[in-house]
Amino acid sequence: MDSVFGLVVKRIGMGILTLFAISIIFFMGVEALPGDLAEEILGQNALPETVAAFRKELKLDLPPHERYFSWLGDLMKGDLGKSLANGRPVVDLVGWRFANTMFLAISAAVIAVPVAILLGIIAALYRNSLFDRAISIATLSTISFPEFFVAYILIALLSVQLIIFPSISNINDQMSFWQKIYAIVLPCLTLTLVVVAHMMRQTRAAIINILASPFIEMARLKGIHRTRVIVMHAFLNALSPVINVIALNLAYLVVGVVIVEVVFVYPGLGQLMVDSVSKRDIPVVQACGLIFAAVYIGLNLTADVLSIISNPRLRNPR
């Protein structure tokens, strides 16, 4: 297990370096966009003198590197800074939205991951049967449609026609846990439909790949039932690639759902990031960017660690 521990330490170190590099890229990216916060907020109502006063108040008149290092210095002290647009602490803006984003992502994952794996196993079990083709076609269709289209179809069916679920998921503090769950059924279902295909196809492919191995043949020759062969022998050995795809999809559920947020009016991080970029509110963009990057790095690391643990050969390298 020492090798796993060493790997984790090394990867966390690399992760921090990556985050640092990402913060520079984000900063330069926003700087490269035309205009700044003062111009974007005042828009058509800008006067040269009000823009200048606005810049001075927010210290936007300082050179970029000074602003970056002052931000970095505050970050080292654990201070994410304040939104330039409305002066609120970034922690207050990001904190509850991140919780919302995680709430939706986890809810979708709790449905999507087991369903995908189960479907993948069944598809491998009855490979090339009508059932296999049917779920392949169904899942590949849902992933091929743009998310908003899937969302609108679900709203039209389940919200407008049948009136079972609400069409907007604007959860707030006044709601109980179950009310929140009820409110997010449709976005959760949309995300599930969008991510199931990847994981299901990967599970199926990995299992089928393993099925060609000699030890599977051995197991069959021993007379073990086909289901048992697939679940106990093939699937456990196919875990490594499956875990990697799951990690990628989980990351997507956290960072890639801004369209679903907009369609369902869900207050998550995505909309905050889009608004902040369009208004050039750099401290908020940085915070969102770092969170998204950290989620990616964290999930990738977890996937690698789990792959090692699930694979005896990697667990005990010779």
Next chain:
Amino acid sequence: MSKIKELEQLFTKGKITRRDFITRVSALGFMAAVSPALLSSTAKAATPKKGGRFIIGITGGSTTDSMDPATLTSNMNQNVNWQIRNNLVEIDHNFNAIPELAESWDSTPDAKVWTFKLRKGIEFHNGKTMTAEDVIFSINHHLGEKSKSAAKAYLKSIKAIKADGKHEVIFELSGGSADFPFILGDYHLTICPAGTEGLEWEKGIGTGGYILESWEPGVRSFSKRNPNYWKEGRAHFDEIETLSIVDTNARTNALKTGRINYMDRVELKTVHLMKRMPGVNVSAITGTAHYTIPMRLDQKPYNDNNVRMALKLAVNREQLVKQMLRGYGEPGNDHPIAPVNKYYAKDLEQRKYDPEKAKFYMKKAGMLDHTFNLHAADAAFAGAVDAAVLMKEQAKKAGININVVREPDDGYWSNVWMKKEWCMCYWGGRPTEDMMFSVAYSDGAPWNDTLWKNDRFNKLLISARAELDKDKRRKLYWEMQEICRNDSGTIVPMFNQMVEASSDKLAHGPISGHMALDGMRTPERWWFA
């Protein structure tokens, strides 16, 4: 008789009041034709009832919104601002300035010194009593070197603000301004407690009909009725929930399924379907909002009025209204004064699409071979690029070449508008002729986006501004509209209607065209029937 049917419908749907209905039908001379049952059954709805939670789904909200009155940039914070705060002056649905926190006002005969008497005993939500000090603080917030206020440009005429006792505020202006009270009715100029700064703005302490309970920019605001509200017959709901719903389909579905009671910006492509929806009312109100296409007159060939005239004549306004606005608008007449404005020049001839005449003027200018670059992005207004392409086709019939240059939405107002020689633009309009002309057409105005300079026009503007006699003002403003129509560098192709939808459980008085959402005052003026 079709007119009467239309009025009947407007009345039964509550779009006009009983009094309006009777006056307008009487004006037609058809009062006898109206069923008496109609008047008795809906009269009840005209008495406001208290209670309920009013949920608004609104566009434009952004997570960067602020409650600082200096930077109220979206529909959402403008609406919330008027839930919780008041101005000195309110602008009513007939574009009159009526008393709000000021109970009366008076000016010197030259309209240079204005004295506002404040209402007594009005408390802010935090219990502090409102005095002249708060008013002066709130106006000064938009003035001075450190101001980042979007309202700064039209407060420039204020030379000094003084208090006379606790309940009188005196404004000294650099020049006479008969419409000064209207300026104080602008949404930025709400009154806040003296000394408010930084994050305190976000608490939204005001004197308004609702008290802000929670406010999350770009997401939601929640406010409760102010039990202590001083204004009579206003603010009828128990609670107001304002939701930022950027996506039009999401707003429509939310209204259809009863999750919200009100939405702005109905999708014009599907409005006919929405009108058929049970339980939903659609309103289309003409206001002061209009599209403009300004040319920079310091650049060739736009300095030649023949070119300007040719381009104005090469626009088919009827077609633009029909295709871009689906009929929800009115053709413009190349000046920014709307039919709802007081001194709108009704008799001024409507400019028509005339390719022959356009060609004639363009030939006179010797510019038939010139290619005119028209800069467009949907940041100017939704559909601006399509409108530009449509104009290009219309101009082709006059032998005029327009090249549509697609610009990025990002930074449109800072990099394209007022920078490129000819571009698409949008104005929300102003409640008075003076404000509109001063802000975008007078010489030296910071947003005079054409750099137009017409001596006669500028002279008339200053004399009309100080003129207190209505008939004389009318004459002056009519002449100015004519000058603007024939000489200015702006094409005003159309005035768009504000098309909004609401639950039929709601009732209201006449709807204002001053701003969207009933002059942004739905929470104060509407109620559940």
